[in-house]
Amino acid sequence: MKFQRIIALSFTIFTVVIAHNAFSIYQFSHEDQTRVADCAIVAGAGVNGDRPSPVFQARLDHAVWLYRQKFVSALVLTGSYSIGASDSDASIARLYVLTQGVPDNATFIEERSTVTRENIRYAQTIMKHQQWQTALLVSDPLHMLRLQTIARDNGINSWSSPTPSTRYQSWWLQTRFLLRESFYYSGYHLLRLIPVQNNSTIM
Template identity: 45%
Template structure:
């Protein structure tokens, strides 16, 4: 548990070729508040010159109208990111799948160093998975989170500790 928490405090702001934004829920055609935090952080990285590309990941969830990556792309376009700076994959439904599909895009576009963008407590597992699929990946957690209360943070920490333990044990 302490590994997951301590890793959540690490951040790397670039420079990198791309930021990989891990998918999250979409409401209708709009990113959920959690997903919007991730997208906004990636947009900031793009606008300040830390990354050249944004890679949005995520397929269509159970109740989603469009793929998570498409919702993120539409949002980023409205926020002034040019279409040519956006890459998407629309088939993944898990963190591991997000990163496998992102790796395909990284290879296809001959990109190198990437920043993984997600919630702070998701970083340990996400960056570990990214490196396992062969990405030159570094953490760039959102500076703000929708998990603000101690109760919601504790719940997310327990969840991520469980999933990280499963990952490290190969379960």
């Protein structure tokens, strides 16, 4: 009976934490902190063949807009190789933004990341090399709180600049996205207590 009470209490605590984080994620998703910064870091979202996925393209379109409006002077595009792909997600994204008028010398790519945490870590390496101090973070609105939390934990002075629209438009898709983000965000906070080498592949 005591074991069952412990299980019930643990489940209750877990549910409360997830619900609290879901509310925080949803609330933050409505914040747009767009301002002038050195660069924009675009979170990867996969590709379809030789083109960015619709979700990734929406993020890239917003990053291009930030560049055109002179909020940033460079774009940092992230993403490793999708299964079966000969080009990295980041290199495919780079080709896309070049067709949208962003010059070659304003695009930087990292081709090693497979999860959000690595997107930020490897983008930070580029920032240090270029001696950039500030960044706008570009992703879907419900992704922004986790993305910014990771960026701040990595010492990046950053602000949220979510896509103005999202491909996750239906109630069902948004709910799934929110639940997934709540799980990953909660897990990230828990795993911050563990040395980096033991959790470097966590979303």
